[in-house]
Amino acid sequence: MKQIKYTSIGSTVWFAIFVLDYVIELFQINSSSKIVTFMGLKITTVMTKQKIDTVLSMTWKALIIYLIFIIIWIFAVTLISKNRKQKSRSNVC
Numbered sequence: 001m002k003q004i005k006y007t008s009i010g011s012t013v014w015f016a017i018f019v020l021d022y023v024i025e026l027f028q029i030n031s032s033s034k035i036v037t038f039m040g041l042k043i044t045t046v047m048t049k050q051k052i053d054t055v056l057s058m059t060w061k062a063l064i065i066y067l068i069f070i071i072i073w074i075f076a077v078t079l080i081s082k083n084r085k086q087k088s089r090s091n092v093c
Contacts, residue, residue: 003074010073014066040065
């Protein structure tokens with residue numbers, strides 16, 4: 001049950017980082033271009049005099065980064081919780 005809780009918290013943290021990466025890259029676009037962000041979002045922008053078209057798409061990089069992030073997150077949180085339990089047990093004795 002704790003693994004589900006850790007995964008949901010990790011997914012929320014990953015999503016916040018993903019959105020932050022998207023916003024930073026979006027505001028740096030000043031001409032027609034195709035960009036793949038650090039977190040794996042592909043942004044295709046076409047600028048004309050009349051309008052700006054922006055197309056967002058996910059890449060395999062996004063899935064791979066997500067899976068690696070979740071695995072590292074669960075591992076780190078599990079280690080931290082085990083260390084806290086051991087410290088609390090040693091303080092009781």
